[in-house]
Amino acid sequence: MKTVWEKYDAKAMKKVMAVSEDYKDFLDHAKTEREAVSKSIELAEKAGFKEFKNVKKIKAGDKFYFNNRGKSLALFVIGKKPLEDGLNILGAHIDSPRIDVKGNPLYEDNGLLMMDTHYYGGIKAYQWVARPMAIHGVICKKDGSVVQVCVGEDEKDPIVEISDLLPHLARDQMSKTGSKVVEGEDLNALIASIPAKGKKDENELVKKNVLNLLKDKYGVEEADLLSAELELVPAGKTRDLGLDRSMVMGYGHDDRICAYTSLAALLESKDPERTSACILTDKEEIGSVGCTGAHSSFFENAVAEMIALQGDYNELKLRRALQNSRMLSSDVSAAFDPNYPQVNDPKNAAYFGKGLSFNKFTGSGGKFSSNDAPAEYIAKIRKIMDDNDVAYQVTELGKVDQGGGGTIAYILANKNMDVIDAGIAVQNMHSPYETASKADIYEAYKAYKVFLKEMK
């Protein structure tokens, strides 16, 4: 098989395109981890899921979710077998590289109001300048209220930008290495330039004007920015890419493309033998740390709560439930790029249109820090994927010693469960706009459904 496109008939093509349309809509409404959680809950509730805190007892077939601070989510469909026998888990992350706003962000410089930032995740800083950016996030006030912010997505909204130097004056800049062409501390966004009417000798009037605007629109003071999470993300919508519309370009495929397809599969899970689970986690891009990252005990606690509702909780049952679980830890892989063939071993590269990518290991410098999935587990996966006509490829992220990366796979594997990295290949990973193949999105969605249903 060259690519999976060859085997699609007209009916299959319709499904391939339909799944991507749903995904595009999800991505356009999920540009931050918080928005991804809200959108996922909306879809889950539509599919009959309830929030666990309102659940008194559980039985096979029940569907519910746990919401962790609006930034990570775990969803379950209870199986016929006891939880102690293990769960089939789909996991992905919903945070993406972006430009976060600092706690004390505003300063005025020669009549321009600037917003200081601290980038989030592994970015090439020079890719994030001279482009329309939107501001998404929350401002939390001392009275406990939370103001939702989303400016720059509606075509009538204003946008902000991080400026770049004109080539005419960039002789010094252009002689620098890539990591220094634009430096992290210089990623300051231009946000305003009209001064408020003020007294003679009054300073920072542009800032005063913007603070007035913020007061009017959101009821917030400058000090409220101390307790805010504001994220600058590329403004605009996901687009079809290619004259044949075979691909999708958008902000934040990493890793909402696996998150959405995992979620969609979970929402369709019906009367499973083993309990189906989907974990959508935060903070992967900065090490999966903190209360909403995969290292948090959130997921484990959720399983414990469910065991307690099944009756006679004890810790051994929880440990057995985790140990007997199997997981697809889904995260994007690096797609072969004809412009940069030299970074891959062609035999082990991930290609567009060849289906879900399984990475036995990730890591770097001799597989360092990788979850190296057991071969026996991979054999089981091959069996169920082949039996159900799912296209997949077994791949590696780049040539040996070319670089590397990590995922959440090892974190769950540390609970002694079988875990393998699986995911959709993308080009331009971690850039403002990433590209993926619609065929791979569709095959991933199929693979996740098969995994929830068939994995023993």
Ligand code: MN
């Ligand atoms: Mn990722």
Ligand code: MN
């Ligand atoms: Mn990433």
